[in-house]
Amino acid sequence: MKSQLRNITIDSQAFVYWYSGGKSFTLNISPKENKNIKITLIFESNPPDEDPLTFWAFYNITAQKNDLETTIHLGKPKHIAEIISYLMKQRKELFTKGQPHILNNAWDLLMEMGYSNFNPVWVGEW
Numbered sequence: 001m002k003s004q005l006r007n008i009t010i011d012s013q014a015f016v017y018w019y020s021g022g023k024s025f026t027l028n029i030s031p032k033e034n035k036n037i038k039i040t041l042i043f044e045s046n047p048p049d050e051d052p053l054t055f056w057a058f059y060n061i062t063a064q065k066n067d068l069e070t071t072i073h074l075g076k077p078k079h080i081a082e083i084i085s086y087l088m089k090q091r092k093e094l095f096t097k098g099q100p101h102i103l104n105n106a107w108d109l110l111m112e113m114g115y116s117n118f119n120p121v122w123v124g125e126w
Contacts, residue, residue, distance in 0.1 A: 015031055026040060027041040056123070058122050061119065065114050
């Protein structure tokens with residue numbers, strides 16, 4: 001399922017983001033003033049096989065950070081802001097004009113951010 005375009009401001013810079021869920025969660029981020037810059041994060045995982053006729057999706061991930069269990073809500077502004085802030089500070093090269101960047105294994109990005117022990121929270125959508 002694809003979401004609508006949403007706005008978020010990080011350090012006085014405006015961004016838009018949108019996402020789609022399913023057996024992989026795809027998050028797209030772009031600076032609002034330059035849509036030619038696009039960063040796509042893909043979180044791939046295997047859905048539960050308990051009901052093969054169900055369309056499974058995940059939007060939340062349980063993980064550990066600083067020895068505490070936490071939930072990352074991939075569609076919520078708080079966690080989108082955390083991801084964008086990290087990318088702006090640590091991965092500036094991704095904001096190159098005219099070049100789309102695709103991170104096929106976005107789990108690695110979460111590990112760079114200090115998270116570990118990922119477990120997608122699956123929901124049956126239909």
